[in-house]
Amino acid sequence: EDQVTQSPEALRLQEGESSSLNCSYTVSGLRGLFWYRQDPGKGPEFLFTLYSAGEEKEKERLKATLTKKESFLHITAPKPEDSATYLCAPQRPGANNLFFGTGTRLTVIP
Amino acid sequence: DVKVTQSSRYLVKRTGEKVFLECVQDMDHENMFWYRQDPGLGLRLIYFSYDVKMKEKGDIPEGYSVSREKKERFSLILESASTNQTSMYLCASSARTGTDTQYFGPGTRLTVL
Numbered sequence: 001e002d003q004v005t006q007s008p009e010a011l012r013l014q015e016g017e018s019s020s021l022n023c024s025y026t027v028s029g030l031r032g033l034f035w036y037r038q039d040p041g042k043g044p045e046f047l048f049t050l051y052s053a054g055e056e057k058e059k060e061r062l063k064a065t066l067t068k069k070e071s072f073l074h075i076t077a078p079k080p081e082d083s084a085t086y087l088c089a090p091q092r093p094g095a096n097n098l099f100f101g102t103g104t105r106l107t108v109i110p
Numbered sequence: 111d112v113k114v115t116q117s118s119r120y121l122v123k124r125t126g127e128k129v130f131l132e133c134v135q136d137m138d139h140e141n142m143f144w145y146r147q148d149p150g151l152g153l154r155l156i157y158f159s160y161d162v163k164m165k166e167k168g169d170i171p172e173g174y175s176v177s178r179e180k181k182e183r184f185s186l187i188l189e190s191a192s193t194n195q196t197s198m199y200l201c202a203s204s205a206r207t208g209t210d211t212q213y214f215g216p217g218t219r220l221t222v223l
Contacts, residue, residue, distance in 0.1 A: 042216055
C-alpha cells in the first residue's frame with residue numbers, strides 16, 4: 001500500500017535557524033515527487049518537482065533533495081515569511097494524481 | 111501565470127441540500143481535479159477529469175459527483191449534503207503532457223449544518 005509520512009508535524013524555528021523537513025514514502029514506480037507550500041486558508045502553491053534519486057532543486061532559501069525512500073526540504077536561514085505548511089506529494093504510476101502527506105507546519109519566529 | 115478560480119471562498123449549507131462547487135482554469139489544461147482537505151488527513155482526491163465529459167473516481171468519491179461540460183470548467187456536486195462533508199475543497203488543474211504539475215485554486219470552505 002502506498003504511504004507517505006511527513007515529519008515533524010510542526011516545527012518552530014528562530015529566524016536564521018536552518019533546518020530540514022522530511023518526507024518518507026513508499027510508492028512503487030515513483031513518477032515524481034512534488035513539494036508545495038500552503039498558507040492558512042489558501043490553496044497549495046507549487047514549489048518543486050523531483051524525478052530521480054540524487055536530484056536537487058533550489059529556490060531562494062529552500063532546497064529539495066530526493067532519495068529512493070525519502071525527500072528532504074532544507075530551509076537555510078529562514079525568515080518569518082517562510083512560515084507555512086509544507087506538503088510533499090509522491091506521484092503514483094499510471095495515475096494522474098498526487099498522493100499527499102499531511103504536511104509540516106513551519107513557524108519562523110522573528 | 112496559471113489561474114484557477116473557485117466560485118466561493120466560504121459556503122454554508124443545510125443537511126440534505128444539493129451543493130454545487132465550481133472551478134474554472136484559464137490555461138487550457140486537459141486535467142482537472144477535486145480534493146478535500148481535512149486536519150490530520152491531508153488532501154484526498156475525490157474525482158478527476160482528463161478530458162471534457164470524462165471523469166474518474168479518486169480515493170473518496172462516495173457522496174459526490176462531478177460534471178465537465180467545457181474544458182475550462184469542472185464542477186463538484188454534493189447531491190445531498192451531510193455534516194461529514196464539512197471540509198475545505200480544493201480544485202486543481204494540470205496539462206496532460208509535460209511536468210504534470212498541478213496548480214490549485216484558493217479553496218472553498220464548506221460548512222454543512
